[in-house]
Amino acid sequence: xxxxxSRQCEYALQAVLYLALKPLDDMTSIKELTKRLDIPYxxxxxxxxxxTRKGLLSSLKGPTGGFxxxxxxxxxxxxxxxxxxxxxxxxxxxxxxxPECSGKNPCAVHEKWANLRDGVYxxxxxxxxxxxxxxxxxPEYQSV
Amino acid sequence: xxxxxSRQCEYALQAVLYLALKPLDDMTSIKELTKRLDIPYxxxxxxxxxxTRKGLLSSLKGPTGGFxxxxxxxxxxxxxxxxxxxxxxxxxxxxxxxPECSGKNPCAVHEKWANLRDGVYxxxxxxxxxxxxxxxxxPEYQSV
DNA sequence: CTATATTAAGACTAAAATATCTGAATATTA
DNA sequence: TAATATTCAGATATTTTAGTCTTAATATAG
Numbered sequence: 001x002x003x004x005x006s007r008q009c010e011y012a013l014q015a016v017l018y019l020a021l022k023p024l025d026d027m028t029s030i031k032e033l034t035k036r037l038d039i040p041y042x043x044x045x046x047x048x049x050x051x052t053r054k055g056l057l058s059s060l061k062g063p064t065g066g067f068x069x070x071x072x073x074x075x076x077x078x079x080x081x082x083x084x085x086x087x088x089x090x091x092x093x094x095x096x097x098x099p100e101c102s103g104k105n106p107c108a109v110h111e112k113w114a115n116l117r118d119g120v121y122x123x124x125x126x127x128x129x130x131x132x133x134x135x136x137x138x139p140e141y142q143s144v
Numbered sequence: 145x146x147x148x149x150s151r152q153c154e155y156a157l158q159a160v161l162y163l164a165l166k167p168l169d170d171m172t173s174i175k176e177l178t179k180r181l182d183i184p185y186x187x188x189x190x191x192x193x194x195x196t197r198k199g200l201l202s203s204l205k206g207p208t209g210g211f212x213x214x215x216x217x218x219x220x221x222x223x224x225x226x227x228x229x230x231x232x233x234x235x236x237x238x239x240x241x242x243p244e245c246s247g248k249n250p251c252a253v254h255e256k257w258a259n260l261r262d263g264v265y266x267x268x269x270x271x272x273x274x275x276x277x278x279x280x281x282x283p284e285y286q287s288v
Numbered sequence: 289c290t291a292t293a294t295t296a297a298g299a300c301t302a303a304a305a306t307a308t309c310t311g312a313a314t315a316t317t318a
Numbered sequence: 319t320a321a322t323a324t325t326c327a328g329a330t331a332t333t334t335t336a337g338t339c340t341t342a343a344t345a346t347a348g
Binding site for chain 2: 001002006011013038078093096098108109112113132136
């Protein structure tokens with residue numbers, strides 16, 4: 001199986017994007033997220049805790065508690081989330097895994113991959129999640 | 145960690161590309177491959193057996209035995225190898241993992257990812273491994 | 289025919305990723 | 319203050335991927 005981001009990272013992207021649809025102040029419980037996004041409860045909990053530790057989210061315990069964005073949505077890009085969960089190694093690594101591949105010693109697809117990878121980067125940074133949330137035809141969240 | 149192809153698949157790409165540098169008839173031992181490519185012996189062995197079963201490689205036992213391409217290099221693309229090892233799901237799946245993401249119900253980066261993914265596809269099919277081997281500045285194989 | 293160098297196959301182990309469980313801490317509300 | 323709903327933290331379990339080991343089969347060369 002090939003996939004560009006880990007499952008954890010996919011879940012993180014989905015969850016943060018969902019939170020971006022909400023007003024900053026009100027907190028969303030794991031329960032709601034897990035229901036709407038169809039992500040295993042405890043697994044999501046750990047991911048959200050991780051994002052909270054890293055400042056992307058904020059959390060509050062108790063009834064009316066939950067998770068919300070840790071900073072204004074206009075300051076968060078998808079790249080921030082990928083960076084926090086998966087790291088940015090994919091920006092440097094050879095797509096065929098050649099350890100010595102580099103500009104000076106390129107593999108057969110070095111240049112092409114470099115372009116594509118830059119395209120991925122652009123995709124991740126060119127819009128903040130506020131813009132995304134605004135004109136997003138909701139990606140089929142599960143009904144409540 | 146994010147990486148587009150599995151490690152197994154990376155190894156497969158490296159190995160087949162290495163074999164494409166050789167004349168069709170002569171067989172290359174796992175020992176040579178493992179040394180030049182710095183891939184664990186037994187792990188590589190299994191990958192090569194897999195590729196052989198799928199017809200991309202041929203094999204011969206005994207002294208002077210080893211592995212070689214199973215068809216002319218001009219008929220093999222990187223895509224064939226990826227297809228054989230990792231499969232092609234990455235061509236269809238949403239980059240953020242939204243199960244319901246589609247053209248009609250696109251996620252925030254659906255179109256952009258579709259373009260990039262097509263670029264990856266093009267990268268994998270636009271050249272056969274004979275062409276690649278021909279004008280390849282060898283990607284730093286380990287010395288013998 | 290025998291010794292040897294190879295691949296084939298399958299069982300096994302190790303590590304990483306994914307997922308679950310449990311109990312504690314904490315905030316809210318009645 | 320008591321009951322409740324939540325996150326927090328860490329242990330555990332499961333699954334997948336990566337890697338290893340061992341024995342058998344087979345081809346070659348002497």
